[in-house]
Each structure stands twice: as C-alpha cells, then as structure tokens.
Amino acid sequence: MKTMRGSGLRGWLQGFVCGTCFALLTLAAGAQTPPGIAGVKAQRDLAYVSGGHERQKLDLYLPEKAEAPLPLLIWIHGGGWQNGSKEGCPPLRQGFVARGYAVASLNYRLSGDAIFPAQIEDCKAAIRWLRAHAKDYNLDPERFGVWGSSAGGHLVALLGTSGDVKEFDVGANRDASSRVQAVCDYYGPTDFAVFVTTPGYERHAGAEAPESKLLGGAVLENKAKAARANPITFVSKDDPPFLIVHGDKDGTVPINQSQLLFAALKQAGISVRFHTIKGAGHGQGFGGPEIEPMVSDFFEMKLKAKPLPANCGEAQTSASDASAAGPAATGPAGVAASTGRPRMTWEQVSKREGVAADGRVTRQQFKGPVPLFDRLDRNHDGVLTKADFDATPPAPR
Numbered sequence: 001m002k003t004m005r006g007s008g009l010r011g012w013l014q015g016f017v018c019g020t021c022f023a024l025l026t027l028a029a030g031a032q033t034p035p036g037i038a039g040v041k042a043q044r045d046l047a048y049v050s051g052g053h054e055r056q057k058l059d060l061y062l063p064e065k066a067e068a069p070l071p072l073l074i075w076i077h078g079g080g081w082q083n084g085s086k087e088g089c090p091p092l093r094q095g096f097v098a099r100g101y102a103v104a105s106l107n108y109r110l111s112g113d114a115i116f117p118a119q120i121e122d123c124k125a126a127i128r129w130l131r132a133h134a135k136d137y138n139l140d141p142e143r144f145g146v147w148g149s150s151a152g153g154h155l156v157a158l159l160g161t162s163g164d165v166k167e168f169d170v171g172a173n174r175d176a177s178s179r180v181q182a183v184c185d186y187y188g189p190t191d192f193a194v195f196v197t198t199p200g201y202e203r204h205a206g207a208e209a210p211e212s213k214l215l216g217g218a219v220l221e222n223k224a225k226a227a228r229a230n231p232i233t234f235v236s237k238d239d240p241p242f243l244i245v246h247g248d249k250d251g252t253v254p255i256n257q258s259q260l261l262f263a264a265l266k267q268a269g270i271s272v273r274f275h276t277i278k279g280a281g282h283g284q285g286f287g288g289p290e291i292e293p294m295v296s297d298f299f300e301m302k303l304k305a306k307p308l309p310a311n312c313g314e315a316q317t318s319a320s321d322a323s324a325a326g327p328a329a330t331g332p333a334g335v336a337a338s339t340g341r342p343r344m345t346w347e348q349v350s351k352r353e354g355v356a357a358d359g360r361v362t363r364q365q366f367k368g369p370v371p372l373f374d375r376l377d378r379n380h381d382g383v384l385t386k387a388d389f390d391a392t393p394p395a396p397r
Contacts, residue, residue, distance in 0.1 A: 037092070037097070039063060039064050039065075039097070039098065040061055040062070040063065040064065040092075040097045040098075041061070041062050041063075041064050042059060042060070042061050042062075043059065043060040043061075043062070043137070044059045045057045045058075045059065046058050046059070046060060048106070048122075048125055048126040048129035048130070049122075049125055049129075049171060049172070050172065053109055053113060053114075055107045055108060055109045055110065055113060055122070056107070056108070056109065056122055056125070056126075057086075057106070057107055058086060058104050058105065058106035058107065058126055058130075059086055059087075059089070059104065059105045059106075060102065060103075060104050060130075060137060061089075061092050061097050061102065061103040061104070061105075062097070062102050062137060062138070063097050063098070063100070063102075066100075066138055068140075069134070069138050069139055069140035069141075070100065070101060070102040070138055070139055070140060071100070071101055071102070071140050071143035071144075071145065071299075071303040071304060072101065072102045072103070072104060072130065072139050072140070072143065072144045072145070073091045073096055073101045073102070073103050073104070073145050073146075073147060073299060073303070074103075074104045074105075074106065074126070074127070074130075074144065074145065074146045074147070074180075075089045075090060075091050075092075075103065075104070075105045075106075075146075075147055075148065075152075076106060076108070076123060076146060076147070076148035076152040076155050076156050077105070077107075077148065077149075077151075077152050077380060077382075078148065078149045078150030078151045078152040078153065078283075078379070078380050078381055079110075079150070079151055079152075079380075079381045079382050080111075080150070080151050080210035080381070081110060081111045081116075081119060081151045081154075081210055081213070081214045082110050082111045082112055082210055082213055082214075083110070083381055083382045083383065084110075084151070084152070084380070084381060084382045085107065085382055086105040086106055086107045087105075087374070088105075088374045088377060088380050088382070089103065089105035089374075090147075090287075090380070091103045091105075091147060092105065093374060094287075094292060094296075096296075096299075099296070100304070101299075101303075102137065102138075102139055104126070104130060106122075106123070106126045108122035108123055108126075108155070109122055111210070111213040111214045112213070115213075115214060115215060115216040116214050116215055116216070116225065116228075116229050117167075117168055117228070117229070119155060119214070120155060120158050120159070120162070120168050120229075121168055121169075121170050121171070123155050123158075123159055123178075124159065124168050124169050124178035125169075125170070125171050125172070125173070125178075127144060127146075127159070127177075127178045127179075127180065128169070128171075128172070128173040128174065128176040128177070128178050129172075129173055129176075130144070131144070131173070131176040131177060132173040132175075132176045141176075142181065142308070143181055143303045143304070143308070144179075144180045144181055144182075144303075145180060145181060145182035145183070145184070145299050145302065145303050146159050146160070146180045146182070146183055146184070147183075147184040147186075147295070147299075148184075148185065148186065148188065149186035149187060149188070149283060149286075149379070149380050150186070150187055150188060150252070150253060150282070150283065150379070150380070150381070151188070151189075151210070152186075152188070152380075153185040153186045153187055153188020153189075154188035154189045154190065154229075154231065155188070156180075156183050156184070156185055156188065157183060157185045157188050157190055157231035157242075157261060158229070158231040158234070159178070159180050159183065160180060160183035160185075160231070160239055160240050160242060161231045161232070161233075161234040161235050161236070161239050162231075162234045163177075163178065163179035163180065163238070163239065163240070164234075164236060164238060165234055179240070180240055181240050181302060181303060181308060182240055182241055182242075182243075182298065182299060182302035182303055183240055183241070183242045183243070184242075184243045184245070184295055184298060184299070185242060185243070185244045185245070185258070185261070186245050186246075186283075186286060187245065187246045187247065187250055187252075187253050187255075187257070187258065187282065187283075188231070188253070188257065188258075189211070189253055189257050190230060190231045190232050190257045190258070190260055190261040191230050191232050191257060191260050191261075192211055192215075192219045192226040192229060192230060193219060193220065193223060193226055193227075194256060194257070194260065195211065195219070195253070195254060195256075195257055196209070196211065196219045196220065197220075198254040198256060200251075200254070201254050204219070205218060205219055205220055206218065211226075214229070215229065231261060232260060232261055232264050235261075235264040235265060235267075235268050235270075236268060237268045237269055237270070238311060239265065239268065239270050239311060240270075240302075240311050241270065241271035241272065241298075241302050241309070241311060241313070242261075242262075242265055242270060242271070242272040242273070243272075243273050243275070243294070243295065243298040244258045244261060244262055244272065244273070244274045244275070245258075245274075245275045245276075245277065245286065245291065245294075245295075246258035246274075246275075246276060246277070247276070247277045247278075247279070247280025247281055247282065247284065247285055247286075248276050248277070248278055248279070248280065249279055249280060249281050250280070250281055250282045251281060251282060252281075252282035253282060255276065258274060259274070262274040262315065262317070265315070266315035270311060270313075270315075271309070271310075271311060271313030271314070271315075272313075272315050272316070273298070273315070273316040273317070273318065274315075274316070274317045274318075275291075275294065275317070275318045275319065275320070276317070276318070276319040276320075277291070277319070277320055277321075278319055278320065278321050279321060281387075282379055283378050283379025283380060283381070284378055284379070284387075284390070286378075290320055291320075346386045346388075346389035359385055359386060360383045360384070360385055361383060361384040361385075362382065362383050362384075376388060376389075
C-alpha cells in the first residue's frame, strides 16, 4: 500500500498525515481511488441486500481501464465470526487489480448480529448480487474466486462445497448462481465436532467460544447445527478447485481441520492442493516470497485459463519452513525481505497508541493510517496485539 519513509515513529507520522489528507479528499460518495494504488477505482459500501443490515455491504475495486470482462477475486475476512471488517483486503494490498482482476471485499453479519446460517447466507447473497450486476462493473460471471482466512476460511470453504445447496440461498437475485470457481482457504475450521475435541483445543467446546456463539450454543450440544455449518458435510464431485494453507503450529485452529477437508476433497476427485507451513502459527508465516506466488499462480490457473479447467485433478500436498515463507522472512535486521520497509515493534505501537489493559488496539483506536494497520494486523482479526509482532525483528532506530 503506502511506502513508509524514514524509520520508526517518524515514518508512521508521515504516513498518518498523508492518510488523513487522503481521507478528507475522498469523503464524497461513488468511485474513489484507494490510497497509494494508482490505476484502481473503488466503489465502497455497496449494499448487496436492499434495505438490509448495515453489515450487508461490500467494497469493489476495479482497474481504471479494462477491455474484457474481469475475473473477480472475493475476500472474506476472519475474526472468529464476531469481529473483523472488509477494510482489510489482502488481494487489494497484494496488487491483484493491477494483474487484471476485479477485487471485492465484503462484510457479513457477525455472530452478535445473527447466528449461523446468517453468515453463509450473506456471502451467497453478495455473490448473487455481484453476478446480477456483472455487466454494470465489467465482471466475468463465470470466473469468481473466493479467498479467506480463519473464520473467513471457513466461509469460503463452505461456499466452495455448498454450491449445490439451495437452503443457504435466501433473498433476492436467486436467478443468479452463488457458485464459485476457485477457493483459497487459509486455516479455516471445517469440522466443528472434531475441532473442539482435539487435544489442546477443548476450550472451543465452551459456551463462550467463538464457535458456540456462531451456532447459538455449545458445539457438542448442537451437533446437528454444527454439521450444517461444516464445509466437509457438503463435499461433492462438482466442487471447484481448492488451495488450502495451514501452519502446523496454529494454536487457534488445529491443522486437522485442513487435513480433513483435503482428504474429503481428494476422495471426491476434486483438484486440491494442501500446503503446510512448518512452524507457522495462526496467521503468522503467510505471505512472502513463497506463499504469495503460490496463491497468485492458483488463481491465474483457475480463473484466467481458457477454457476454465475441469473441477477434477490430482490432489497435492506440500510443505515449507515458515522461517523462509512469510512476513517473518527478513533481510537485514528489522527489514522485511519482500518490501525493504522498516518493521515496527509492538513496543512502538503500544507506546504510541496507549494500549488498553487488555493489550489490544482496535482499528478505531489506531491513530495511524488504515494501510499501516492492515499491514501490522497479520492475522487479519481486526485488532493489534503483541502476537502480531512476535515473529518480527525490532525495527532499526
């Protein structure tokens, strides 16, 4: 997004001033250019449910010039189904618009607003709306891909496997399909009952766990509801190709969730690749010189090939070392290898922001520009904590 100049707080303040100036200049409704991204026009807060909930909106990013209808890449945020926002959009930050894609980032009702299946109903409603308006925005309705992490990974996986499930299609535009043509799932839950009984993750079986709040009750007391929310439940031979990525040190979502989905898709004959990042935690070690090209190549093959590939193929597994594949990969001390930018430390952020007693900085509390918040929020959960910085070397003074 925005290039940081100088080091430490000086660079942060410069970015804050620029971000504030930009915000004042873009208050008008309609198409806007995101800060620091030339050639991109943005349509913000498009309501995909007419007269609906305030969360039923999406942002759409388009290249300023495009001759042919564009494949669409849809980002669905994480945050335990109870937090998060469409404002953090990795496909936008990673330059997919410049590579010939349209990019959408959508909000959906959180578990505090409505329990499951509201979340998947919203995601499907957004996809139907985008298809119904494909000509308005020069989108190719036959080339929709979805990508999400954690709770967003769960929802994109469910979108991929429930394309033939009509019960989740409610509301308008039902003459348009909610199917997708490619799925990139970052460490999403796929079988809730297995999840909450996995040794070391039993805390997720409690009534206050995010999974319980999603279902409206503890998972093991609501097994039928949990099965209905499981992407694995709906796997069938007509599902789209998948790319699944998970860290083997994920302390929030056990890796068996991705392993189970991979096995089910493989059994159904679906083209699927499962990549394990050795040593990576929940949202840490994702990106960088290995993972980002893997995701880019996946969408290039699945959304831009002519004709589109058949939804079958040999299943693949692979693995990499997190020390060489992600935000933790560095060159000189404190400098990101992929960007050359100085890194910020948790101490700098906490001192600047005046961190609350819970050790969290929300997007609303953050005084710097949104692009910087998004870059620091590694697990895309909408808050900054020390965990976002644990794998980051200190920035040079």
